[in-house]
Amino acid sequence: MKHLTLMMCFFLGVILSSKAQLLHSPDGNFTMKFTLLQDGTPTYELSYNGKEVIKPSKLGLYLVDDEKSLLDGFSITDTKTATLDETWTPVWGEVAEIRNHYNELAVTLTQKGTERIMMVRFRLFDEGLGFRYEFPQQKNLVYFTIKEERTQFAMTGDHTAFWIPGDYDTQEYDYNESKLSEISGLFDAAVTANASQKQFSKTGVQTALMMKTADGLYMNLHEAALINYSCMHLNLDDKNMVFESWLTPDAQGNKGHLQAPCVSPWRTIMVSNNAADILASKMTLNLNEPSKIEDTSWIHPVKYVGVWWEMITGKSSWSYTNDYPSVQLGVTDFEHATPNGTHAANTAHVKEYIDFAAEHGFDGVLVEGWNVGWEDWIGHSKDYVFDFVTPYPDFDVEGIHQYAQSKGVKMIMHHETSGSTRNYERHMDAAYQFMVDNGYDAVKSGYVGDMLPRGETHYSQWINNHYQYAIEKAADYHIMVNAHEAVRPTGVCRTWPNLIGNEAARGTEYQAFGGSKANHVTILPFTRLIGGPMDYTPGIFEMDIDKMNPNNHSHVNSTICNQLALYVTMYSPLQMAADLPENYNRFLDAFKFIEDVAVDWDDTKYLEAEPGRYITVARKAKGTNNWFVGNVNGKQTRESNIVLNFLDKGKKYTATIYADAKDANYKTNPQAYTIKKVKVTHKTKLSLNSVEGGGYAISIIEDKS
Template sequence: MIRGLVAALLATVATPALAEDVTSPDGRIVATLDVDNDGVPYYRVMRDGAEVIAESDLGFTFTDAETMRRNFVIENAVTATHDDTWEQPWGERRFVRDRHNELAVTFRETRDTSKRALTVRMRVFDDGIGFRYEFAESADMPVANIAEELTEFAIAGDGTAWWIPGGDWNRYEYLYNETPITGVSIAHTPMTVRLDNGTHLSFHEAALVDYSGMWLRRMDGRRFRAMLAPSSRGAKVVREGAFETPWRTIRIADGPDGLVESNLELNLNEPNKLGDVSYFEPAKYIGIWWGMIRGDWSWAQGPKHGATTERAKEYVDFAAENGFRGVLIEGWNYGWDGNWFGNGRDYSYTRSYPDFDLEEVAEYARGKGVRIIGHHETGGNIQVYEAQLEDALDLYQRLGVDVIKTGYVADAGGIISCNADIADPCEGEVYEWHDGQRQVQHHLKVVQAAAERQIAINPHEPVKDTGLRRTYPNWVAREGARGQEYNAWGRFANGPEHDPTLVYTRMLSGPMDYTPGVLGLVGAEGVPIASTKAKQLGLYLAIYSPIQMAADFKESLAEHPRELDFIRQVPADWAESHLIAGAVGDYAIFARKDRNSEDWYVGGVNDATERTVTLDFDFLEDGQTYAATIYKDGPEATYLTDKRHDIAYETLSVAKGDRYTVRLAPGGGMAMQLKRR
């Protein structure tokens, strides 16, 4: 459903070398595009009359052409306005308003040896900016072999940054650093910044298609420069003819709520290209997974093999009895024996291990009204996966498997691809980065092939989310951060501050398959998890995904019937979502409205600091009362002791204007169901 008004384009011609400005619809943000005295293109961002992004250079270097940096003038400028509202088929909110003003400036070189042109398109929203480069088809440069972008982000004030290292072996799976801005080295995006004046910023990108992912490298002081993920070819990006880069984005907000509730990257992506995607149903699932993560079972064949026909049927039975739509089954196929990490040469995506009958399990699940969630681990070997992709997807389509979790377990530069210099079929291997151009191309290929068969994709060890779920709504979630699995591998391996930090960093890019619901709070060999029981429920509100797992063993879930009841009922699809209390890295409490009823859910997560929070119910409908069922940390709850299971329950009646005060334990959280009477 599309509503609203799209204004007509207003074309203007600029005088060469004069600055061009574009202002946000509310008038608070002003972005400038200009050239300096050396003809270097740059941009600058002001908010409420104060500089937020100081003069920041724009440009490119190439492997086989002169640098695009100096000797430019402004050739022309075109402006536009836009205001409409579009509907998400699923998401944190049903309707998204896209209101922005746009400026497209074409810079032209003045040297006798080169007259190349470069267009920078800047869109300014009330909640930030996005800009991209546009290259026209050119006989002088029919192929662009990009060595690096020279895009800068010069942060104008001091502040604190939350970031993870870019270009390191473990992809995005790190605990977040909290440092002064000047303490950042090379960072993945999103990178979140809180300036000393309270302004909140997030640096990221949108619509990452056929291009390398962008890291941020601090040059000096508070000045950062784009750094593209490497490629085996030398050139980090190779593009033919006319093309556009991804959008470089900066969310700008007064506080954490504005940062979290922004739709900036979604609005910078193209509309849905797939049409009707009602075949995807947001839902919750369980799976044969936690036992492998903890080491109780194995993915490989042998006496500990997890994915047996018998165990799969038991999990299907539990799902059917408790209202879970899906059952994830990992380790069912050949290829897991031996060293598959960063290898993947032996995987078959159509051949089951002898003790697992895929056809039988799929038929059994259908009879119970349950869907199997498929699994394709590649070990980072996209050459092997792409060779089998069509057959693998056809098999799942025939069996009614309509969601697939893919995996790319390999070190950052360990993606195995075809040697582009060898004619097909590929006879050689090269190694690519997880977020390089080749892997970006691969992920979209999988998503598009799955869409043809009405299958949704949830990649782990992925390329980061950049809002492409708007264009390809079967791209429903991904991992792309340090998930719940780390809790199984060491005492407090994910510290209590990790979850509330994710809300303001990783989650700004899109849905995450974090795998909450480990109610037993125990990892491998009995190691405790840095969480209370109430926090495991709060994760369903804090870490959004349209597919939410109850990750624990089915026996453990059954041992906590009241908590299991909440997990059964909490939706995975929302009409509205609001951050009603929180601070970056400290805590986060959301209010979310069910898309399919008038009910609301409130909940979230806390760090290691005990705190008391007062919640306002101003989001509720006027004149209505709601029956509240509350799950909260008990009086002795703390992640530090065996009291982490201490949980309290409460019921009361609430209405708009009421307030509720709740204790959040160290490593704690809370959840609340509000049913309209």
């Protein structure tokens, strides 16, 4: 049931005056103040529970080739206020219903001399503030180019931040925890190698940026509804503790080409005295438009396995042959090439994965390296890399389709673009139709390496428009998208719910590239996942990579129970059991949790949370009365104490607890765990050991007897 109330008003949460505009959140805890300085510069400030959290901060845009930017000289020519309180139903999600409740102030500004109009729209929720720039149809501002956006976030102190380097091409970094004043000194060490990367400042960081103040407030800065605009980073003036927006440039160095009427993405600020509130917030989704897909019946959550981890570890290869120093599609003869003996995407091997998926109740099987071109796919600034429809000689598309269909398993397509966006768009219709013809309804796309056209980066306006084009084109073919190396999500999955996953962060693959910090997964939900679900690819059971590839001495910095918990703590409607079947077969009792855990939910409770330290989450499986709990722990062993008061009163449940053993250690004894079953009710209290880099997972099944 949906309740919608829209009221134009001057009394619900807003006080207007000639000098300042005040906007209050529905619960009254937040107050936003908008003011014009004497020179007509727009500013805002934000307080929470009477305490200043954003000091007066300037707004506006620098324009290219224009003698007068949109920075000052403004007067207020109109104000409109509204409140909205509605409930909407997501296609998939952490909860069955989402409440969207805010008070709004829209300030129309007219610039003296140019008579150009710019509106700043503020929405204040109980979780925080969203605001954006709007440019209505007008004679004096039609086509314009952004040199930079001047959106400031003036901090009230030298907060503790969880940050990664600002970069136009990648978010695949381990997170750093430091004072804001320490970022510049730590920046060079924070930059680690990637296939494509470009930093812009020693104090530049990426959103979503998570911070904690000295007096215990949690703050998050991000953006929502990134459409037809470049990705926003933040550059810190560490003398004055002021962040300013830093947009990603295009190949010409411009930050955006706009045509009125148009809007910017929302700039978001969340604040709470409880870190769990940041995780539970749906503000980012609420700042996006409702679904543009009328019939969403074909969109569904997916739990899958795949031919992937064995290539990531170096056990197997994506390429089919070693005969050629380079290949050209349509010219290179693969039919008479010598197989290299390590190609994983072969028919017999893929059928083994299909059998495993069918036996253990998985929905799908992903296969990477099935299509010709992997012999020289990266690092050559090569336009025509793949055609996305031609298989290697040892991959029987039709035979695999029929075999998977007979087992009740869906195949998941893989499209690696090698950053060549023009080539992907050239082949996109044929590739999606090929998927439809062969029973694929989901695609994992990739953008590894430097982008083409040359000079573009992964997060520029032009490339962001490509990602959006791919999502919308996929919807025409009823295909779900899981985009890797694309721009980090900003809640667009509400508008286009066929976007069921993204990578856009340092995922599990880096555990095979030298490892990630043991507390990495206690930070990601506060940062990367604020904008939408991540295809993190959890579920690794064999932590010593050299047991699969003797030449790779990486170690997965996690215990098995930590890997189990990720299916609950790292929310996604798309979840992979990433390890090899033979490794799961060694620990089938622990693998039972991955078999059982849901991927779609009716309710979610964040039981305890502290960024970089620990997260404990309980989720209720869609359409059932069964709950799953996950706990991931950071760098210090601790006792996690929780109460199961989210369970229904008067009902009994059986809890299966997968916990770190007393002697578990993510470095030396990661496969040590215990499993026990206990009867529980809503009054049950649990105290569980969670080691460094460890955690626990619990399935709670209602007793029917």
